[in-house]
Amino acid sequence: MSAPEIVLTGLRKRYGATLALDGMSFTVRPGVVTGFVGPNGAGKSTTMRVVLGLDAVDEGTALVGGKPYRSLRCPLNHVGALLDAAALHPSRTGRNHLLWLAYSQGLAARRVDQVIEQVGLTSAARRKAGGYSLGMRQRLGIAAALLGDPPIVMLDEPFNGMDPDGIIWMRGFLRSLAAQGRAVLVSSHLMSEVQDTADHLVVVGRGKAIADAGVNDLIAATSSGRVALRTTAGPHAMAVLAHAGATVVATGSDTITVSGLPADRIVTLLNRSVVPFSEVSAHRATLEDVYLELTRDAVEFRAATPTEVTR
């Protein structure tokens, strides 16, 4: 097997009238956690189903380790995936669920007990999976993904339903998988879940990758040229700055983000119009900002945004 990478090239997939994937292309590299983020319905799950050969694409190729998934023998030794943690038979125990999966790959029952311990499910392993909390099902799904000790791990919304302890565990766990040299792809519709975990981000919207870059690069690109302003006279300040040609967004009860004007010019303008303010600083974007900026046009269903005044 060549390098443990997922390479997607120009994936297009139509379900009836819906274009689910519209030229999705990106690469998931070994040794890093790649966050796969985008609004619901942007094509994250469809992409993962295509990688696993569950759905066929109309155009494009999806290769794992240089081969299409459906050509792999004992595929769980190449790719471990968690798509839907609820996809279980409720009256089968967690251990037995892993057992049939292990047997399907020619693995021994010993391996099942190893992964159960690895995800911290030992005490519940012999209980029926139907009684598991969503967090426990996620752990069971992760155990299933790890069965074949695969060099590629792909998890769809693994943070869903996890309690805070579970989220912290999951972050450390994903980082350790990448540190072992595995290629790790983790999807989420919440940027905050992946911001401390991912090294690389693929942001998707309307069926294609709209950003594919390192986390730090993305933050720097979005932050450039923005100024954060703290003032109690918000509407007045916004009117003055918008009149001078800036794009102004109220980001809190007394905070405004200004773009299109340098900080010294903003101070001069506010002083001239006698607008009180307490702080002017270079704005450092959070991943959340990056995400909102990138997906602004890609969100299909969106509530009204905070007040935005453009000249």
Add this chain to the structure above:
Amino acid sequence: MRPALHAEWTKLRTVAGPGWLMLGMIAATVALSAAAASVVTCAADGCGGDPTKLSLVGVVLGQAPAAVLGVLVISGEYGSGMIHTTLTAVPHRVTAFAAKAITLTGVVAAAATIAVLGSLLAGRLILSHHGFTAAPGRPALSLTLRATTGSILYLTLIGLLSLGIAAVVRNSATSIGVILGLLYLLPLLAQAIGDPHWQRRLEQFAPMSAGLTVQATTDLGSLPLSPWAGLGVTAGWAAAALVAGGLLIRTRDA
């Protein structure tokens, strides 16, 4: 193929449902056969009838649990979404489907053997108390053997037909409705039709009435089809359903 079979067998034995369904099949087959045997009596002018067929009449009821198992083996996974896990573990779809079919065949055939032999034994014991011991009432051994193996094969084929239908339909409730309708409604429809030509046609074509001709050991001339040809019709139904299910599993998105 062997790992896929091992996986499917493990799935079947690690939940209670399949075991109960097979027990239900055995109980229903033997109970109905015994009940039927215990209500017939020999008339003064000879016993007549077909005691072997009578002893195996429970198959008519026992086929329902076999059909339900055949459906649940695959549509249960579509219902829960577990089919995705199955097909990521065994991405070669025909192999995954064949593993299900082979495992189901083994399980249903084993339980059907117990059910059919149990019915035959119960029938013999009860009928002998009713005077069916005379030589004219005892068919040739070869005919009894045909009825016995034919009934076991019939139950197995019904399981496979159900698996094929469920692979096409995917939904458990709909699949069970389709298969039970096919089994029980078609013969009822045949009874309702006045025209004897069409009635015979329907009996030759319906999977149950055609297949169960294999149980006949007397009066073979009155059958709509010869016994093995009748079972062949059921086998044709099962084969068609499996091919359709296999093709769709291969080509459809999971």
